[in-house]
Amino acid sequence: MSTMESSHTVNVAPAELRAVTHRYGSHTALQGLSLQLKPGEVVALLGPNGAGKTTAVKLMLGLLQPTSGTVSIFGGSPSQRATRQRIGAMLQVARVPETLAAGEYLDLFRSYYPHPLPTAEIVQFAGLQGIEKRQFKDLSGGQKQRMLFALALCGDPDLVFLDEPTLGMDIETRHNLWRQVRSLADRGKTVLLTTHYLEEADTLADRILVIARGKVIAQGTPSEIKSRAGGRKIRCVTTLADSELQQIAGVRRVGRTGAGVTLTVENAEDVLRTLLARDAGLHSLEVTSPALEDAFLELTRDPGSPATEAA
Amino acid sequence: MSTAAVAPAATSTLAPFAKETKYEFLRLLRARSFSVATIGFPLSFYLLFGIVVSSAEPGGLDRSKYLLATYSVFGLVGSSLFGLCSTIANERAQGWLELKQASPMPPAAYLLSKLLTAIAFGVIIFGLLLLCGETMGHVHFTAAQILRLLGTVVLGVFPFATMGILLACVVPPNAAIGFVNLIYLPMSFLSGLWIPLEGLPKWLRTLAPVWPTWHLGQLAVHSIGYTMSWSVAGHVAWLTVFSIACLGLALVLFRRSAQKA
Known part of the structure; x- marks a missing residue:
């Protein structure tokens, strides 16, 4: 994969949320959330279910509009096509229409971008060799995830969103994907991933943002977060x-x-x-x-619940 | 990107539209649950009611001609409703639509590909019916009649595509196909697409103008020379208002659920 070196990436944050509040009816999913991604870093968004991780990602992808506050991606709106052409996303998709082959999906997604990566390069990078001609319904669970990962890379994006990327993968495939994510960062890409595997955040992330009850409650390197556990x-x-x-x-x-x-x-x-x-x-x-897990439990514990030790 | 700096833009603005349409058509053609049902239903019904039954009756040739037009409408309505409603409902429920919305796909390419695919299937069904009619039913149409009927088939996809989009917003995604059948089959029957309305009770005949399929069916039989009780402009206006209403309502429902999602 060739590296993207656009001049306009230098000073503009790949993604920035400023005091973002998002409400669904009476439920407040995010409350005054601010965060910034720097070029070339891998950031993990950690948080318990319902903490607002997915809402934050959807706002950054322009799938939702904030109730208040601003979301900017490379200094622009995430709903603009030009902005989206610098982004790749791997979201949780329950099922992809099954009668197209993996290679056909790559061909389709490549057509959305002005300067897509060569197909052979994507296939090799995402480990799809030998299965390009296989229809989606005939792929294994891990292969399906790899294809969705490949779709996120089609346009050679500067910013990649990975929503629970290793869900349902076996250990070997998961470790392969981790290597691929690291090498994305080595090429100067910014990666934001959400995960509930703490080990994944610990191994992959340059920085972890812990979200609970719609706010960033802690952020830092994995070791900083661990020491935060007290x-x-x-x-x-x-x-x-x-x-x-x-x-x-x-x-x-x-x-x-x-x-x-x-x-x-x-x-x-x-x-x-x-x-x-x-x-x-x-x-x-x-x-x-403390393991990251302890730090995580410590940080995200509901203030209302008693502080007894779960041994 | 080092390679892109020297290479010309690899894709044109039309590319996503062309690819989206190509792959939408291919994947539905390969999905037998779709292609066999949408093509098989009108074809087998026509063979049965339009050719086998008609050949045994006086005035059967006339009936074979008439039903060729109405089964063409039946076919395009199926390819429009299934091609838009069940695909959109499923893709929305399974997260695929969301992934595409987050991608730089031009939003218009998504709907346009489905519309063009529905037209393609509508035309294929019409072609097959014509082939059966001409060879087995001894039906003969003039070139002008064929062109007018083809035009009706192509344009007739629009109101039912909009109806499909509206249904996609209201039906439960897992049961989309069942719901579409529940609407599609009785509505087609009550509009005289299966057998001419003359054979049905009078109150059902008076009810016919409430079904969009009746209006398009009338236009189809008119295009091969039958007389209608309404004017062409009347039917076209009805179908236009119907399309706008479906699309408007779908837009409202889609926006509302997008805010909640």
Whole structure:
């Protein structure tokens, strides 16, 4: 695939949402959401179901109009054809009309763009070799997803939206797609993906935006997001009572699992010194850094629900 | 892009329209559930009522001619309703339409491809009926009659294409084909497309002008020399108003559901 080096990409954000609110009737899907994508970065949009991820993507694709606020794609409106010719999208499609071949779909989508990629290049990049002549109904689940991925690349777009791209893929196909997404970024493309596989966001994204209740509640590199979860966890078996543990400086939360206790702490080293000094019989000690999953649960937890540890 | 800098624009503005139409036609032709039903229904009905039954009756030749015109209408109505209603309803429900809307496809190409495909199937059905009529039914039309009937078939797709678009907004997508049949078959029968209305009770005959198929059927038989109770302008005006109403209502419904989606 040849790289696109348009002069006008230099200073204009591939996508920018400013104070976007979107309501469906009385339901507010997005509330004052602002975000910006920079050229050449892979951004993952993470959030629980109903957080507004899909609404945000649909607004950026011009499929929905914001109730208030502005959406701009390469400085223009996402509904304009000229803007769309710089975009590729892989959306969740339950079924594609089945009696056309994969290669025919590529031919169709290539015709929408002024400077499409050569078919052979798309086929090779998306791993469709040998199945171009096969009708959609005869493709396997992973092959169907790969074809939809290929459709997003037909126009050699500068900005690619991938909505849950690896849904229903086996592990090998998924890892192949990850490699392809990384190589898109290496070619200077901007990629926005939504996913509920945290591992996917962790491996792929330069930056993660966590969305909950229609707002961006956290953003940063995967490691920044993880540290946002409020430090590490200490597991051990101790004779100290919960109330005592709670009073140690740096302990944020105490949870019990059978004989053991799990402490969520800000400064593991200081807390450990105190613990070991107070309980000489302490054993089965384990210190872990939070996984992205913990960070995610921590960040998106409904403020109304109790802060107890789910062990 | 390095290659595009030297290469001329690879695609013209007409390309998406041409490709969209080509592939819409191909995929419906390959989908046997569509092609066999839309072509098979009018063809087998005509063979049965227009040729086999007619040949055994006095004045049968006249009936073979008359029914060739009405079954051509029956055929184009089917290809228009199924070609627009069931395809749009399904593509909307399954997310395919949304992917196309997000792509740089010119929106007009989407509807135009379906319209042209419906016309193509309408013309194919007309051609097959004509072939059967001329060879097996001893029907003979003048070139002028054939051209007028062909014109009626081509233009007649418009009101039923708009009706198809409207139905696509209201029928449940999984049951689109069933719903279309439920409207299409009785409406065609009550408009005299299967057998001439003279054989039906009087109250059904008085009811006929409410069906769009009756108006187009009248225009079709008129184009091969039969007399009608309304004027050509009257039928054309009725069908035009009908088309505009369908399209307008479809637009309102589509906008409303797009806001909710």
